[in-house]
Amino acid sequence: MGSNWTERVSAFCLRPSRFLSDTTADTFLAELLRELRDDRASCGVKLVLLSPLCEYPSLLCPSDVVGEETALELMSVFAQCPPWSLQLRCQLLVALTCVLQCSSCASSRSAASQDFLELLLQVSQDSSDIHGDGSQRFLRATACECLWEMEACCPGLLSQHLELVGGLRQRETCRLHQAFAGLQTLVLRNAVYQLSRQTGAAAKNLKALLEGNSSLAWEADQDSGPPSEDPAPLASLITAPMGSVPTLHTGPDCKELRSVLSSLLEESYLLTPLCQAGMLFRLMEVVAMVPGIPPAIFRAQLLRLLGTSEVCLFHVTLLMKCAFTDSLFSSEDEAFILKRLLMLSQHPLLATPEKLFFMDCLLHFPENCPISCGDSDEALPVLLTPRLAAVLLPTVFNDSATLLARLNLLSLVYLEEEEEEEGGGLAFLSEHVASLLHIVDNGGGREFVVTFFRAAFLFLLRFCHVERYTTSLSHQLCQLYLRHAHLAPHLINMADQTQDRLADPAWTLDFLKILQKGISEVPPARLTLPDLGWHLKVLARVAEESQISQHATLSFLSAILTPSSSSPRLGGDWHRGNGVLAVCRRLLVHPSLDSLLVPLADVLLHLACRYGDTDIQDHARLYYALITTLSREKLAAVLTPGKGEGGCQVKKRTLSCIMSESEGPTGVLAVHQADKPVLRLVAASSEPAADAGDQNPSEDEDVQDEVALQTYREQLADPDFASEITLTYRLTHSEERDPRFDHVFSVRLHFQLTDGSYDDLQDISVPCVFRDRPSPAVTLRLKPRHPYPTTLHVTAIFTAADGLCWHAALPDIQVAFPQLFQPLPAPRTWTPASRLKVFRGLWEEICSEDSDAAVSLFCCRLQESDLVALVTKHFLPFLVSDASRKDEFSIAVFLPPQSHVLLKIRPEDDAVHFHIATDNWQLLPRINSYLLTITSPQEAAVS
Structure with a gap:
């Protein structure tokens, strides 16, 4: 019975709508609850039964009536659950929380939600440990998390229990202290917000809440609706303009609230950085809503916050500065934070995403006396001078994101300067863009090309008015294009973007004129x-x-x-x-x-x-x-339909001047564009590579050590030797059927490369493709210039059964890195021993070279059986050593045009070592990524 329920629940979670097409949600829910009440069902089965209620509560409990009945049933199961079933009890609390929230029972304060709230408070207070192993803490932690979720979704739900939650926090000395501290902060913030929305609420109401006198606290709200009727502003209270923050007028006497805030702040250092950030953010909102509490209450925490490198804590510090400005932060604090941001933006021990975050903070720095109010555009703080910003000057050794971020920041800095002297900041940025251009000119990779054009666009965006630099850049771009014409899409895109973004399109026009002149003067x-x-x-x-x-x-x-x-x-x-x-x-x-x-x-x-x-x-x-x-007006109407007077009627009238007959023949002669994919190329199952051991032993020849590598190298002297990769696909119809294209004829496939790593492919003709017949095979012969993965755009022109000619785009073909692997192209008559000699010779050569050769080491944990399975599955065609030896596997992979990747796989005591040697160092990141993929636990589970 348990396995049956596991299959049913898996089928439901995989496709709920399809599962419920055979039954109803009410029936399935009734079966789940009946099985949960059955004492014969094991705890494992009941945990499986609770997963639909946790993942799809809205689908199973679409109304508050169904939700309340389900919650009552689950609470009954919880009451009958034995104390030792800790995991089941925790999961029941989670399921109850999901059901009550998603069925709107919690927001309507139904009886079931109130009972569940009392249950959670009772569990969270139960500090007794029945078994003495601390297991009760897990149940209490789950109850605390459920309370947090209930309060977050229904603000004000726990406001009357604020004093109780605070007492739980003060009594806890274990890790639950952090959970109760976060819960108390959330409840306090929501309670203050609800009181600020009430008419006539004052300090006595807040004081009553903090002291646990709930009747006095809410006596002014007896005739009003539930306090959570408008929870939307709670999501963005502190980030909104401070004038829109609701205010709770308590007067200067707020010692109870001040005491609670001070207690929370004094213990905040005990929490994790993320929990500290959440607590400080909510306490900031409390102080913003209560004018009687001065922002100086955070002063004691600033010393610790200003010295941190944690992103979340530094972010909440900047939010605090944005909210309270000079009420909390002095001018010295502001200068220190700015210098701290500059230091963290280029700290060598921080990761790139963190440094980019700190640079973005510089562009949105909250100043004590801001010039612009609430402007979301990037702007520099007044204190950031070119001298301070000089530490962030970009270099060609920066990664792409860092280089662009620094260039953008420095551009804004130097944009504020007056006409500068020779060798100033703007001149440096211009020389930096020129140095990037020279790297692209000398063969920079695809990623560097994109980085350069983005950097050039940023430079133009900021300094298009400085003619002496932009004109020079235009001529340099033209010369770069004339030497590398494949960069045309980047230049066209730059012209389009600058024309849209720049206020004055003069640079774009001048740039296009220079390109036109350069092209027309090419010999x-x-x-x-x-x-x-x-x-x-x-x-x-x-x-x-x-x-x-x-x-x-x-x-x-x-x-x-x-x-x-x-x-x-x-x-x-x-x-x-x-x-x-x-x-x-x-x-x-x-x-x-x-x-x-x-x-x-x-x-x-x-x-x-x-x-x-x-x-x-x-x-x-x-x-x-x-x-x-035609006249020019009629010509424009024909070639740009809709722009001439009369739109389509003008087009028909002008065409009638040329053709005496109707427009029908033009539809037969034209090529129509299909709006959906008609055909697709599906990878065919590749044939296993021929193994050297399959040759006739009588015809095999053994080669001496000194001759083997020399003979192998002589083969590679021919640039066309083993320079192609053959990929086989099946040309089939797309899954979405269109009866018009069930039979297509004279298919012409065109392949467009997305980079310059391969030679152009010739078009391929296929006589016909019928949906009810076997799919024809299409063989692609790729000739790499560089052994990198790529994407091929495919289009097809074909004739349908109705005689019309159609053009359609096919899904792109992804050529992955492992598809480029080829066995060692040694003569077929060589013995495996000869191939192993070539392997050893290449290994010694690579390990001794200093140019493009590189060696590396990759380690992972694999059992012996898993290692053998991995080698058999992924490297058997490239194995040059004896397959029976399990202590070391020698693998030689050839990547056209003339690159090698050699692997020595050795199982060691602590891990399996993949020793890598390659004569193309640029392949190392791809090799490491490939090894990481095939040795991951997911890959092992699939195999």
């Missing part, structure tokens, strides 16, 4: 086909600007379309032809079209008559007909 001999595709994208972006002359763009298009011995030949490439058409399309709607008419018509006519792709010819012929037939 034909230096123009390559890959670069040409990026140049066309940049020129298409330049053509969107109405204030930029486009004659240079048209001259460039004419030059690349005119055959010459030095210029690259476009041939019939559809993508580059489409890039030329994209530029022409934007020029068709350019305001200066009248001056561009003749050269643009020549370009379109050349494409229509001489280009090698039929689709490009058809589009060029259509554009040529439009430009020679």
Whole structure:
């Protein structure tokens, strides 16, 4: 019966809606409660039965009536539960809390919630230990946590028990002291807030609460609604403007409240930093609501708080400064906090997220005399001078987040300066951005490229008005692009973002003009086909600007379309032809079209008559007909529907001037865009790699030690040797069925790389894909330039059964790092001993080299059986040592184009040691991450 309930509860928690489709919530709840009342059920089964009530109480108890009945049943089970069933009793309290809160019984102060509240208070006061092992403390701790949850969700619920909670805190000397201290602070804060919302509440009401006289405390509230009817402001009381904080006028005589606050503050150092921060925050709210308590009550805690490096405590200190400003913090305190933030922002022992937090605090520093009130924008404190901020000057050795944060902070600092001398702060930032550009120019990785462009954008955002620096940056960016054309998407994105964010778009226009001039002046001999595709994208972006002359763009298009011995030949490439058409399309709607008419018509006519792709010819012929037939207004209406007068009607009217028949034929000739994925590539099960031991022993040859490595190296002298990785996929339909695409024909797959780590992939043609037939295989041959994981964007053009041509995007293909692993490409006739000799030779070479070679050590705890299973599952194709030896495994992994990863796995007394040697040090982080993944407990559980 227990296993049956385990399966049912697991099925419910996995998919509650599907589970309840076969039954009802009331029926399932009744079965749960009936089984909980059964004395024959074990405690383990009852714990399983309580999990639905803890995780889905709203689903099982949708109304307060059902919730109250369920709570009464659970309290009955709790009363009958034996004292030794500690875990079950704790879980019952948690389930009761969830049910009463989610069914609104607690907020409506129902009888069941009041009974449960009394039960929690009774359990929390029971300090007797029946078994003498301290187990009663766990039950009391659970009861205290449940009280905290009840009070947090229903503010004021425990206000009448404030004196009792305070007494529990004072009596506790064990770890429950912290829990009761947090509970008392929460109840005190909510009680003061509720009193401040009442009419006529005064010091006597607060004093009565602190002394436990509940009848006197709430006599003014007998005719009003429950005190928790508006709990929303409690979430953001201290962060709101101080004028909106409710006030409890008690006069100067608040010695009872002052005594409670002093007692809590004096013992706060005993709590954990996170609990201290929560307590101080709520006590701040209490002091803010009671003017009779001066903020100086926190003065004794400031010395400890100002010297801490705990993020939560420093944050609550800044909130305290924001709330009380010069009422609590002197000018010397303010200067000290600022210097402390500067020190912590670059402390070498702190983690990067912590240092970034402290830098963000500098940008939102609460000043004693703030210039702006409640402004959420970043602003610097007046006391932060360039001399102080100099400790945060960015360097190229900073990580990406730290570099950008420091650059942003220093930009704001130097933005306040007047015209500076040569070599000042602004000049340093400009040189820093230039140094980042030089690193990108010399082959910086993808992450560094992104960091540089973000840094350049930040610099432009702050100093776009300083012409001598921004103009220099524009020319440097242009030269960088001409040497590395694959950076075009970053430059286009920078132009878009600066145009949107900068008040004056002059820099963007000047930058695009410089790019246009640089591209048009590239000698034909230096123009390559890959670069040409990026140049066309940049020129298409330049053509969107109405204030930029486009004659240079048209001259460039004419030059690349005119055959010459030095210029690259476009041939019939559809993508580059489409890039030329994209530029022409934007020029068709350019305001200066009248001056561009003749050269643009020549370009379109050349494409229509001489280009090698039929689709490009058809589009060029259509554009040529439009430009020679329609006026500029009608042309704009056709190419930008909705902008011309009459919208779609203008489009139909202008098209009727060209075509005598209806628009029907255009739908057959056009390529339609599918709004949902139609096809997908699913990884096929890979065939196991051939093992060297499978060769015919009579044909194997053994190689001497000194010859093995030399012979192996001679193979790698050929750059095309073992340079490809073959991945096999199945082209299938997407899971969401569309009957129109059950049968598709002439599928053309196009693959777009997301980085420069691989050579471009050729398009792949598939004759047909039928939903009711086996999926055709698609083989990708990747040729890496660098052995890194990547993502491939895939699109497809195909013909449906109705004769229409469709274009659709496929889900991206993720090429993971382990998919790049290849066995050692040694001759197939070599014996395993020869491969082991190559392994040893490579290991000695790597361990002796000082260039790109690197060695490392990875350790983990694995049993012998788990280690053998791990090697068999992940490294068997790459094993070069004798598989029967369990004391050491030698593994050689080859990663195209010419990288090696060598592993020596040895089980030691304390852990399994993975000795790593690689001739490409940049692979070490990925290798460590891969080993951490395959040796994790989750991976072991799956295997």
